[in-house]
Amino acid sequence: MWFMEEVGELAAALRAGEDREHLRHEFADVLAWLATLANIAGVDLDEAVEQLYGSGCPKCRCCPCACVAAKP
Numbered sequence: 001m002w003f004m005e006e007v008g009e010l011a012a013a014l015r016a017g018e019d020r021e022h023l024r025h026e027f028a029d030v031l032a033w034l035a036t037l038a039n040i041a042g043v044d045l046d047e048a049v050e051q052l053y054g055s056g057c058p059k060c061r062c063c064p065c066a067c068v069a070a071k072p
């Protein structure tokens with residue numbers, strides 16, 4: 001639940017156009033809670049990200065992903 005709360009705070013900050021420092025804080029909170037949940041679930045987050053995204057986006061292979069930009 002705290003993770004979802006932090007995601008909500010990040011979404012609100014992005015939507016409100018908050019400054020970079022505020023966004024840094026919200027992104028860090030989301031990442032910290034995501035890492036905590038992965039640890040609790042016994043998932044090696046570094047390994048999972050490397051396996052899925054180590055070569056860029058699984059669809060377009062770009063990094064950062066270009067899929068959103070390609071959508072109409």
Ligand SMILES: [Zn+2]
Pocket residue numbers: 057058059060061062065066067068
């Ligand atoms: Zn992509």
